[in-house]
Amino acid sequence: MNSKKQIRAKAARMLPEVFRRDRGKCRYCGKRVVMVRSIPEHRRVGKRHGDWVKFVDEHGKHRRELVATVDHLQRVDEGGDSDIDNMVLACGPCNRMMDLYYQQLRKL
Numbered sequence: 001m002n003s004k005k006q007i008r009a010k011a012a013r014m015l016p017e018v019f020r021r022d023r024g025k026c027r028y029c030g031k032r033v034v035m036v037r038s039i040p041e042h043r044r045v046g047k048r049h050g051d052w053v054k055f056v057d058e059h060g061k062h063r064r065e066l067v068a069t070v071d072h073l074q075r076v077d078e079g080g081d082s083d084i085d086n087m088v089l090a091c092g093p094c095n096r097m098m099d100l101y102y103q104q105l106r107k108l
């Protein structure tokens, strides 16, 4: 039996795989997201700005993109595991929106 902490750690490890499958786009809103770890440290501007990461791309252009997160279709709180089929790529705002949605559903 995996603890929630282990499930979340596995989700973090699986992020690159989920990212590839979903082609770097949030599955809910379709916006492009980026994996912070894929940006070399020296190109990053500051640490992280909430849902955003700022960096200088390979053309010297300043960019601001949404940070990629993994959303569990069956929520971790409800026994969902970090299998690739239970995860979708999401931006932070959509991930939180889904959390709220499921919280509301539980109250019905």
Ligand SMILES: [Zn+2]
Pocket: 026, 027, 028, 029, 030, 031, 090, 091, 092, 093, 094, 095
């Ligand atoms: Zn989104």
